[in-house]
Amino acid sequence: MRYNKYLKWFAVASTVGMLLLLLGGALVTKTDSGMGCGRHWPGCNGQLIPDEITAEVLIEFSHRLVTGAVGILIVVLSVWSWKAIGHKRETKFLSFLAIFFLILQALIGAAQVLWGQGDFILALHFGISLISFAAVFLLMLLIFEVDQKFDADKLKIRPTLKWHTFGVTIYSYIVIYSGALVRHTESELACTEWPMCTNGDFSLPSNFWEWVQMSHRTAAALIFIWIGIIALHAIRHYKNQRVIYWGWISAFVLVTLQVLAGAAVVLTKLNLYLALMHSLFVTLLFGLLTYMVLLTSRSKTK
Secondary structure, eight states, X not given: OOOXXXXXXXXXXXXXXXXXXXXXXXXXXXXXXXXXXXXXXXXXXXXXXXXXXXXHHHHHHHHHHHHHHHHHHHHHHHHHHXXXXXXXXXXXHHHHHHHHHHHHHHHHHHHHHHTOOOHHHHHHHHHHHHHHHHHHHHHHHHHXXXXXXXXXXXXXXXXXXXXXXXXHHHHHHHHXXXXXXXXXXXXXXXXXXXXXXXXTBOSOOOSHHHHHHHHHHHHHHHHHHHHHHHHHHHHHHOXXXXXXXXXXXXXXXXXXXXXXXXHHHHHTTSOHHHHHHHHHHHHHHHHHHHHHHHHHHHSEEO
């Protein structure tokens, strides 16, 4: 069945919008622009539209505008998808996730502006937005019938790969949270060398900030190794199932780029463009992993 071409374009616009929203949120955090509009929400510095524009005001206010626009897109997309492809088993669940977690991340952002939040709560903000992005991304793939083009219903995946797919996706969320915690606790430069905190020194971290930084690096190293092992397994056993074969190769490429970007951020003393690329690779990787989960949940056991 071919779906309305306007729904497809709407799905693409919503997915791109969510990606811009995530990168905009990362930009707000990395430039310390979260208080650019003061303790006012949804207005800015006591006005509906601020008349005094600084860099911090521009970044924060623009992010709020994008959030509002993307929120409208996602609500429309979710309702439209529910009606158009509601017969696909994942559609209604993904539509709910997209709206629920978008609202939740907006409320957490508003609470931070109005009352302030602890670092451990703020670190959830990016991850919550990421779930909404993944839901919108998967809706787009369902609308474009990507699952049918790859014969997703005919895949035969071994139980071992199934468990690793679910496990590494859940673990990736932990890695993402630890990375957000590094930023919100201002631990980015607690260790100015890479890969060790101080190269040649294998002693344990000496303070809280070094623990946060090195815990994230360790978690990132583990997911790099884990996805690498899965990719090798897919290359060896799934050459005749293209979506699995190329999916895990792509996941390994993305996790490699993520690790390299993270290292470059430290070595360049927090270069903003590299930091945003790091966030982009994380987002794309999580989206791909959730797609692999969707495929795995549909496959027959081999």
